[in-house]
Amino acid sequence: MNLVQPSLWNQAQQTLEEVWGYSAFRPSQAEVVQSLLAQRDSLSIMPTGGGKSICFQLPALLQPGLTLVVSPLVALMENQVQELQQRRLPAALLHSELPIRQRKQTLWALEQQKLRLLYLSPETLLSPAVWERICQPNLKINSLVLDEAHCLAQWGDSFRPAYYRLGAVRPALLRTKPPGTRIAIAAFTATADPQAQKTIQHILQLRQPQVFRCNPYRDNLHLLVKTAWTPRGRKQQLLQFIQARPQQAGLVYVRTRRDSESLVTWLQQEGYTTTAYHAGLSPEERRAIEQAWLHGHTQFVICTSAFGLGINKPACRWVIHFHVPFLLSEYVQEIGRAGRDGEPAIALTLVSEPTGWLDSGDKQRRQFFADKLRSQQQIASQLIHKFPRQGTVEAVSRQFPDGAIALSLLQAAGQLRWQDPFHYAIASTNQSSTTLNQLQTQAIAQMTDYLRTRQCRWQFLLSAFGFAAEATNFRCGHCDCCQS
Template sequence: MNQSNAIATKKLRDTLQKIWGYSEFRKPQEEIICSLLSQRDTLIIMPTGGGKSICFQLPALLQPGLTLVVSPLVALMENQVKELRDRRISAALLHSELLTYQRKQILQQLERQQLKLLYLSPETLLSAPVWERLCQPQVKINSLILDEAHCLVQWGDTFRPAYRRLGAVRPALLQSKPKGTKIAIAAFTATADPTAQTTIQQVLQLQQPQVFRQNPYRSNLYLKVQTVWTPRGRRQQVLKFIQAKPKQAGLIYVRTRRDSESLTQWLNQQGYTTAAYHAGLSPEERRGIENHWLSGKIPFVICTSAFGMGINKPDVRWVIHFHAPLLLSEYVQEIGRAGRDGKPSIALTLVSEPTGWLDPEDKQRQEFFTASLRSQYIKAQQLAKKLPKKGEVPRDTDSAIALALLHSNGQLEWQDPFHYIIHQTHLQSPGKLNFGHQINEYLNNRGCRWQFLLSAFGFDKAAFKCGHCDRCN
């Protein structure tokens, strides 16, 4: 290592120690940070709990200008910004739930270049008041970070179409900046199979990105799938499980708001202190439940997929999927919240018996989801034929989704984040309608569960020995 590299490494480690209290980086944090500091486009796939946030927060402190962090959920942004402010780092978040005076204050900080990190959703990034300020020539932007980048793939052409326009952001921003300005793009996620990786790179228009991929295998995490025969039996299995693990921290994932509330009510009646967490709660209610869980006042939470992203609780001993998730990537995200401290933990998934005769809920849920997607595609196809061949992105959500689907099929290009050109309007039959088959294959797989996950996410399983799932032990 030459002298300049040694000095740079010492500065990184000194900053890590001073701000976060760690003496050493985990592998490959330091390499990722160096990639971002050298202004390279980067794609990072690291398991949940692998320390992704530090990889873009630390470079933000060491570079002049602002780092934009595009994040999918308000709760996730609130948690990260609170942690940064507790460490006296100038960070802020913008979202639709802010009071007018709060929003105005943050926009002023942005204009005065008083922020190191600004967290915002894709929709907020592309809102007129924010975009106008970001395009001011004096506002220096060093990086655009896409946190939880799998959301681009899962949601980009369904109910969050703004994700599909993110690739046009960098070229548009650079047009307003002084000549020679560079803006690096980095995408972070815990779950991206080879197809998802290609989609992320194409949509974001990453330029010769450096790619970091970490194996999702966790030797301390035991995977188990258990068949239940009736709705009552499903609840009884949960009760039996948590009775055997008194005072341990855990999470119970359900699919809907109604499920979270009804299961919470039933467990309260059994004498357990718990709470329902879903997107319908106010920010104050969400924050209250998170704090009670983090502090141990509530041992476990009944939650939808809205809970967990970015919440760091090392001692979660178990995760139950009361209902199986619809996507394998969701499953890996959610089980990854158990055992971050490296101690033995378990991920249990409850599934209906295959015929669904006595408990048809799982089958009905998947059929409903598929039917909703199909209906959305048909609606988008009809709308696409009526939209002008070129123009400004309409304000209504249905039209925006139609444009996102056309872009997903390679039939549309963005001139900038707000204007498009359609080359062809006939939408192909959506391949996504079959994507639930992957989770079904996993749940019904007779071989090693960890081997299945490794293979699904593009990792070599040849020399792999498990011993940490219900098929191998």
């Protein structure tokens, strides 16, 4: 059912064709656009390459006021804003790597209400310079969009704690705006299992959200898992795969910066020209590697999970996980980089033999990840008795190195609430974090179960991401399990 006036909907369809060149919306796009135009809260789960950006960019152009787009990575923001600016649309971005002059220009445009879309990270949104300006009573804000919302569930309690403060943004902003002001919140992601959906809705404090879910199955993406019996055998399987596809673009995912650099050194010795991509590179180095791969000057990149979000190369023919991802949501995000043009593509994962006797790499990495999560929770449990019952994240972070992460872990365990994005109140010091531990343990085990399954791999993924009805008796016919 259409939630907006016919005249506004006609304008939306006309803008879709004039600005983006599409004569019709893709599946679910129309419903999501209608929801935002009606200023309804929503959670949209759409596959990579499904056109989710248009779902919030188009309403932003048709409504007066500003749409704030919270995005996790600089590359993702830059790519989207560059495309919008090339279409002469009033969009800008703010992040810590911007030159001072460009940052001042964007802040001035924000104050003068010359923008319709402003892209920023959660940390930048909550920085004093930005927060002070968006709280001005005369600055109209129509919606807050969380792009790549799975990052909230994946990182918010252990890596990017600012994500867990986003739920306090709308109430705090509304206290500064004229009575009757409405601000919609829309979350978008390609991967969110039922538990992640609950986390996103709870942390963002969504109000009776409309939930739009698209089946993640891609009939052109062939899933393979192969055992690597030794570290040397893992390298040889990678080399043989690449040698068999000399003209095809791809990505090789590893776990750490050191892994990417050592693998690049070895491949260069084997005669390949490739580069390592990780968060330790400068912005200029990262952009240069991205552009070289996008334009075909580099056949493949050895990268950590820092590479991929928002980087669109439709003709990427393969993705290899040289190291196993820790989480199934991370895996689905990364294999989604392949075959976005609809042509056949391969997603290969190399795994250590089950016992770990011959190659303990996967087991050690998985244990390290689990131990790190457990350590953070123990630190949070200890710090809760040292924190003031009420205070600010700034003061806690100054006094305790892991203070901000500890606050988010306490929030995840139900022991803390945010009075606004900067002030917290500890609600209880007695509740246990057992449930949080169980959820994290289950998430890690789920990835292992996927790698060991003998059922259709797409059937496993459909079931894991909440599409149980579609998964019943499903066989893709082209994954390694189906073919064997």
